[in-house]
Amino acid sequence: MVAAALAAALVSAAFIVPHLGFRSVTPLINSTAEEIRQFAETAPIFGWWDAHVGWGTPVAVAIAIGVVAWGPGLAQAMRWRRLTFVVWLASAAWAMSLAMIDGWQLGFAGRLTKPPEYLIEVPGVTDIPAMLRGFSGRILESQPDSWTAHVSGHPPGALLTFVWLDRIGLGGGAWAGALCVAVGSSAAMAVLVAVRALGDETLARRVAPFVVLAPTAIWIAVSADGYYAGVTAWGLALLALGATRSTWAAMAASLGAGVLLGWGIYLNYGLVLMGLPAIAVLVTARNYRPLLGAVIGALAVAAAFTASGFWWFEGYSLVQQRYWQGIAQNRPFAYWAWANLASLVCAVGLAPAAALNRVFTLSELRSRKALNLLVVACLVAVLAADLSALSKAETERIWLPFAVWLIAAPGLLPTHSHRFWLCVQAATALLLNSLILTNW
Numbered sequence: 001m002v003a004a005a006l007a008a009a010l011v012s013a014a015f016i017v018p019h020l021g022f023r024s025v026t027p028l029i030n031s032t033a034e035e036i037r038q039f040a041e042t043a044p045i046f047g048w049w050d051a052h053v054g055w056g057t058p059v060a061v062a063i064a065i066g067v068v069a070w071g072p073g074l075a076q077a078m079r080w081r082r083l084t085f086v087v088w089l090a091s092a093a094w095a096m097s098l099a100m101i102d103g104w105q106l107g108f109a110g111r112l113t114k115p116p117e118y119l120i121e122v123p124g125v126t127d128i129p130a131m132l133r134g135f136s137g138r139i140l141e142s143q144p145d146s147w148t149a150h151v152s153g154h155p156p157g158a159l160l161t162f163v164w165l166d167r168i169g170l171g172g173g174a175w176a177g178a179l180c181v182a183v184g185s186s187a188a189m190a191v192l193v194a195v196r197a198l199g200d201e202t203l204a205r206r207v208a209p210f211v212v213l214a215p216t217a218i219w220i221a222v223s224a225d226g227y228y229a230g231v232t233a234w235g236l237a238l239l240a241l242g243a244t245r246s247t248w249a250a251m252a253a254s255l256g257a258g259v260l261l262g263w264g265i266y267l268n269y270g271l272v273l274m275g276l277p278a279i280a281v282l283v284t285a286r287n288y289r290p291l292l293g294a295v296i297g298a299l300a301v302a303a304a305f306t307a308s309g310f311w312w313f314e315g316y317s318l319v320q321q322r323y324w325q326g327i328a329q330n331r332p333f334a335y336w337a338w339a340n341l342a343s344l345v346c347a348v349g350l351a352p353a354a355a356l357n358r359v360f361t362l363s364e365l366r367s368r369k370a371l372n373l374l375v376v377a378c379l380v381a382v383l384a385a386d387l388s389a390l391s392k393a394e395t396e397r398i399w400l401p402f403a404v405w406l407i408a409a410p411g412l413l414p415t416h417s418h419r420f421w422l423c424v425q426a427a428t429a430l431l432l433n434s435l436i437l438t439n440w
Contacts, residue, residue: 056100258297
């Protein structure tokens with residue numbers, strides 16, 4: 001309770017400090033009143049104050065009540081395979097119900113069609129090989145044909161995904177959003193698979209209701225970062241399967257893990273940090289043989305992009321320049337260094353904070369318990385991203401690939417407290433989504 005209270009105090013401070021008149025400990029400097037309203041009105045969350053309800057509100061409330069009332073019991077009683085699919089479907093339903101609080105167009109179909117987003121660039125990609133060869137040349141904002149903010153800020157994998165989706169006849173915001181929800185919500189299933197594969201089915205079942213009823217669902221529906229989270233979560237899940245299976249199945253899973261984790265770093269430069277939880281998986285399993293297959297799979301992805309004309313390191317160097325050309329130069333580190341963490345608390349809820357004393361239990365860490373090591377690895381990755389000063393603001397969505405593992409931590413809490421913390425998680429998501437019109 002003390003840890004949860006401290007996390008709540010951090011969030012409160014992040015919301016209050018911008019209104020105290022400090023010159024440097026503020027979300028935005030050297031900006032007009034309109035720019036502050038546009039980019040920092042509800043800091044540390046990116047959005048605008050707008051108390052509202054929608055037809056998704058009663059659905060979200062019903063799902064929350066159902067998961068709180070019956071989720072823990074069903075998670076223990078269901079057959080394993082059925083449970084994993086139910087968790088995936090329930091997670092997707094929770095995400096969609098929260099999105100529908102904002103309405104179909106505003107909350108779902110129109111999210112990825114806004115000017116900074118990926119779909120704006122899709123019609124202009126008529127030649128995929130030419131796009132890949134010339135991708136880096138359009139990253140800097142000074143270029144006359146520079147990409148939109150999100151396309152320029154990421155490797156070409158994300159744009160390529162939406163171009164492929166359009167090429168098979170599934171163009172437009174609704175289909176792109178559906179992909180993000182389907183893949184992003186499947187991360188809940190991947191977390192369960194990984195925890196069970198690493199030797200603790202009982203804990204995986206205890207985790208199930210928490211990965212369903214998570215505030216992260218607000219940004220999984222429908223930001224592209226939800227898609228990234230699902231891809232990398234399955235990369236870690238396959239790595240866990242590869243580390244705990246034998247013969248050909250282990251090699252196939254390891255190769256698949258490498259391909260997905262390799263694809264992840266061509267979706268988001270920062271996902272090189274997924275190497276930390278990947279190491280945690282191997283340390284937990286006490287098996288490093290899957291590393292060979294994973295490296296081969298990741299190198300195959302890198303080789304394909306390099307042969308197509310995109311050099312990852314050049315793109316990363318140019319993205320850093322683009323980052324400091326934009327609004328990042330007006331976002332002071334003095335505020336965002338700690339407000340980023342408040343954004344993360346908003347995304348994962350207070351329950352993971354309440355579980356931290358059980359995560360950092362020395363005996364559990366020494367015995368290499370899977371969930372403990374995975375949560376610690378993701379926290380280290382988040383702190384590294386934070387201290388890099390390349391993740392200032394919007395971390396409620398940017399850190400989703402790490403957040404989906406943090407929301408499993410409450411499974412370590414005493415079972416008699418689970419319904420209380422599930423209520424806290426649901427209330428957090430509903431309040432945030434209903435009081436703030438989130439930008440993502």
